[in-house]
Amino acid sequence: MPPVTASGVRATWESLPAAVRAGVEDLLGSPVVAAVNQSGGFSPGLAARVRCADGGRAFVKAVGTPLNPESPGIHRREADVTAALPATAPVPRLRGSYDDGDWVALVFDEVDGRMPHEPWRPDELRLVVDGVTKLSRSLTPCPVPSPRLARDELREPMLCYRSLAADPPADLDPWERRHLNRLADLAASALDVVDGDTLVHYDLRADNVLLDGSRVWFVDWPWAFRGAVWIDSLMLLKNAAFHGHDPEPYLDGHPLLGGVDPWHVTAALAGLAGFFGANGRRPAPPGLPTIREFQLAQHATTLAWVRRRTGWA
Template sequence: MTSDRDERLATPGLVMPEATGSRRMAWAAVPREVTARIEQVLGSPVAGAFSQPGGFSEGLAARVHLANGKRVFIKAASSLVAPAVANFHRREIAVSQRLPAEAPTPRLLDAYDDGTWVVLVFEEIPGRLPAQPWQPDELDRVLTAVTDMAEVLTPSPMDEAILSKPRLGGWLEIAADAATRAKVEKLSPWAAHHLDELVALEHNASLVGSTLLHGDLYPFNIMLTADRVFVVDWPHAWVGPRHCDAVTLLSSASLSGVDPQPIAERHALIRDLDPVHVNEVLALQAGFLLRVAAVAGPAADRNLVAMMTALGLASLRWLGQRM
């Protein structure tokens, strides 16, 4: 199934964009009544707060040094300014409170929700984001941690009722709307010429499983310390097949010039699968990402749209090679 159109899958110059949203809030911009409430929760005045790169949520995301010498990481958002993010934070509170201690995640120390402001206080992880482009040793470390995480989180330790639906799929909507279809064709001529196959993969996909999945496992949601891997930001967790997070992570590797296929053929969560199950996840990822990127209006965070476009095209690149 090779043609000139297929060759365009190579997408020269496709790389990982800057992994930071454009709408982060500095500590000084948070209303004083909110910071005072945070200090009350922490039991100490804040001596310094340092906004962090990585991730795309609006609002505060800062490493905070307290006057009593302790350090924490704080996320906060206003329902009036960023209602979707505030709701994500509410769901992340519910998920984080129920994650087992064995999971490679930061501990939620405290949280509050006054109806407008939603605040989460985590233990500070003295680490950094993985280097981009991916370094082979760091990618190996993270993939090993993903395998271990799937063991810890199977079966899921929490009721699905508190979780979100998986952020997957979009080809059915793309196919049904001419304007969106035209925008996606500009992003990926290959997708436009394989739309029927992508719709079929989405329509026939099976997401049955019992593993608690992160649901957004890309490099900007991973922290590395000297000896551990932490997975952060859990509002999009869902329950499904245990291979999905590993496929998601590997799909980003081609943005670093890494061929994910040989790695997948060796990986414990993927190597024994029917190949169609991997193809389904890749199609579902790309459909979600590219549909959202295509319909994003002028008010959307352009950094986020660029990231979703790049990750969606990366999933299609790997899928096209497999097909």
């Protein structure tokens, strides 16, 4: 079992400023009479299932600059992406958004589903592996106008090992230290293979998935960009490895990953390991006290997978 899960300190419906609650109720068309605050994820903002006086239900996310100065911009980016998604996408429909400059709230259709078990159960993991394949195919060609591009979005994370190699931390893994320059070159090479015409979620893990019987829903889209069709499948398998599953059997014959050069897959994983290793050593941002611990835990499991795939002694 992983040592840490994705969790943060979230606001509640009752703690939102009155003007924000009123703005959300205007979008809903009815006052909120009950709110069930949700846990999980790293945003310091609200995530709640709400019930209105007229019987309507919805899912509401809200965050403001007092909680974290960067988070409202993340919500705005998610609103832009989800508003452009086709109705057939397995994503809760965005009904509308509230934005007063400091606080941003998003109102979605409520999905009668639950997050997968953590750590992943094999049956649920297989269901979601198949669901991600269908998702990526359905979002090809990319349906969002002028999205951010993979090469631009991944440049910083794929080059993190170069920064670590320039000033190696004292607590680096010995194998990692021994191969820092090779890892830096390998990760940087991923930038040559990540482009494509698929809308990539990029943050697929158990707490960004909802299961409704055999149906799989995908939530939290602020980091989406246009890139290679196989990236989201790899992101999910990285999360499976984090939860103790052997990801390699899922690669054999995978509809999207099976035809990708194995070294390209390893290069992308190396970039992710470098990203987690570099960012996990930074101070925690406001309102997100556990994110660095989570990143370092992901670094350990992703690095172990990279080490296995490279075969470097």
